[in-house]
Amino acid sequence: MGRIAIIGAAAMAAALLAMPAAAGVAFTAYPIGYYDMPNGDGVAAGGTWNYWDAIYDGVGDVTRDAAPLRFGRGKLTDGVVAQQPWFLVSDSAGLGPHVGWRLGSATNPEIRFVFLMPTCRCWLHIQGVTIWLDNSGVGGVGAPREILVDGVPLPFVPPSPGSFGPVEISGFDNRGPYATLRFVQDPAAPWTMVSEVQWSGYVIFVPAPSSLGLFAIGLLGLALQRRVADTA
Numbered sequence: 663m664g665r666i667a668i669i670g671a672a673a674m675a676a677a678l679l680a681m682p683a684a685a686g687v688a689f690t691a692y693p694i695g696y697y698d699m700p701n702g703d704g705v706a707a708g709g710t711w712n713y714w715d716a717i718y719d720g721v722g723d724v725t726r727d728a729a730p731l732r733f734g735r736g737k738l739t740d741g742v743v744a745q746q747p748w749f750l751v752s753d754s755a756g757l758g759p760h761v762g763w764r765l766g767s768a769t770n771p772e773i774r775f776v777f778l779m780p781t782c783r784c785w786l787h788i789q790g791v792t793i794w795l796d797n798s799g800v801g802g803v804g805a806p807r808e809i810l811v812d813g814v815p816l817p818f819v820p821p822s823p824g825s826f827g828p829v830e831i832s833g834f835d836n837r838g839p840y841a842t843l844r845f846v847q848d849p850a851a852p853w854t855m856v857s858e859v860q861w862s863g864y865v866i867f868v869p870a871p872s873s874l875g876l877f878a879i880g881l882l883g884l885a886l887q888r889r890v891a892d893t894a
Contacts, residue, residue, distance in 0.1 A: 681740070685761070686865070688863070689865065692788065692861045692862065694777060694861075696776050698773070700729070701728055701729040703763055703767045707727045717755035721736075724756070726832075730771040738859045744892065747826055748762065748798065760857050763845070775843070780865055784868055786865055788834075790861070791841075794829075797820050798825065803855050806848060808824040808846035811836075811843060813844070816834065818831050819828070841861065
């Protein structure tokens with residue numbers, strides 16, 4: 663009887679502990695702690711205006727083309743999506759909504775986003791990214807040839823030629839704490855203009871051991887005690 667009791671109790675305890683304890687919460691704009699990247703280009707790289715990340719609040723020279731920018735946030739995460747093509751909203755101060763990189767200066771720029779990790783018993787699953795791109799075709803501005811997420815080229819549908827808008831990329835599962843985007847530029851469209859980037863996915867919460875779990879563990883302990891008593 664002692665062996666039967668311990669097997670039955672162990673099976674019940676395992677079943678109780680295996681019950682779903684995690685709940686997922688979806689998000690469409692996961693918060694960014696900071697991002698690192700080369701500054702946008704401008705007049706010095708042959709542009710009509712400057713397409714710097716002039717509001718970037720980290721380390722680096724925001725008025726110099728392709729200057730390394732570190733530990734800050736700026737246009738790419740300020741929630742401002744360009745409502746017009748680049749040539750209608752840019753200026754010499756670099757305060758327009760776009761950050762623009764030119765092939766031959768900040769070639770094939772890579773941006774490293776560092777996420778604000780949740781302070782909870784949970785897992786972060788970044789599964790999608792939306793990038794607002796200008797594909798107007800004016801002044802050599804167009805969609806990149808490839809977009810790499812964490813070094814992997816993933817399929818995307820650019821805005822229709824002569825327009826601008828969001829590009830959705832999915833098909834990956836990044837667990838944090840950071841992710842990278844790399845734009846492989848097209849020589850036929852040497853300027854890449856981006857106004858906003860948003861990462862989306864899930865936070866999976868894992869609660870502390872519940873009363874049900876503690877009951878299961880206690881049940882297993884009771885069975886072990888009973889087995890010892892039966893064999894004494």
